[in-house]
Amino acid sequence: MSMRTFGELWRSTILTKWVMAITGVLIVLFLLGHLSGNLLVFVGEEAMNEYGVWLRSLGHGTLLWVVRLGLVAIFVLHIVSAIRLSAKNRAARPVSYARTESRKSTVASRTMLLSGLLILAYGVYHLAHFTWGLTNPDFYNQTDALGRHDVYHMVIASFREPLIVVTYLLAMVLTGLHLNHAISSAMQTLGVSHPKYVTIIRRLGVGLSIAIAVGFSSVPLGVVAGIVK
Secondary structure, eight states: HHHHHHHHHHHHHHHHHHHHHHHHHHHHHHHHHHHHHHHHTTOOOHHHHHHHHHTTTEEEEHHHHHHHHHHHHHHHHHHHHHHHHHHHHHHHHHHHHHHHHHHHHHHHHHHHHHHHHHHHHHHHIIIIIIOOSSSSSHHHSOOOOTSOOOHHHHHHHHTTTTHHHHHHHHHHHHHHHHHHHHHHHHHHHHTTOOHHHHHHHHHHHHHHHHHHHHHHHHHHHHHTSOHHH
């Protein structure tokens, strides 16, 4: 492949869509894995805190950092490709077409970039809260009877704060709406667009987006309802 051909491919809309689709699928897989860990809060303190120890000890701590750096790369590629596609679409779309398009598209599809950036902003706050312990150090800097980082009671203390609960739930609603459109769009980009599978893909997108949003939301709601205490 010549340098000119490679450069044209790198700048092409097709490659950008593929990058966004593939990284989007990887993000969904990460969310499902992250959710499975979060739901351990319903099992109890021992399971949740032991899970925290297991994460930190992966490959003597090295593997966890490899995963984190990989996730950073995935999110950066996803965001950059989304911004590039949005800029290309605005540059290529006349005003009259945009007006016609808005009648057929959904609010979620028209605001994908905005919702994605809002989710990113929440993600940074979420890391500052639960991973770095910057926003609520009094919740974060606790240990259990075995000297482990007390993830379980950090979660409970956090979700006893109404503002944190409301912010978290709003972020999950936004995430669900974003995923609802993104999953089916990614599958179409990757070539899964046969008429036999379109309905299945759409239902899968709806089902996964609801499952992820409801699953994550169940944790603060469980604390508020007194199920987790």
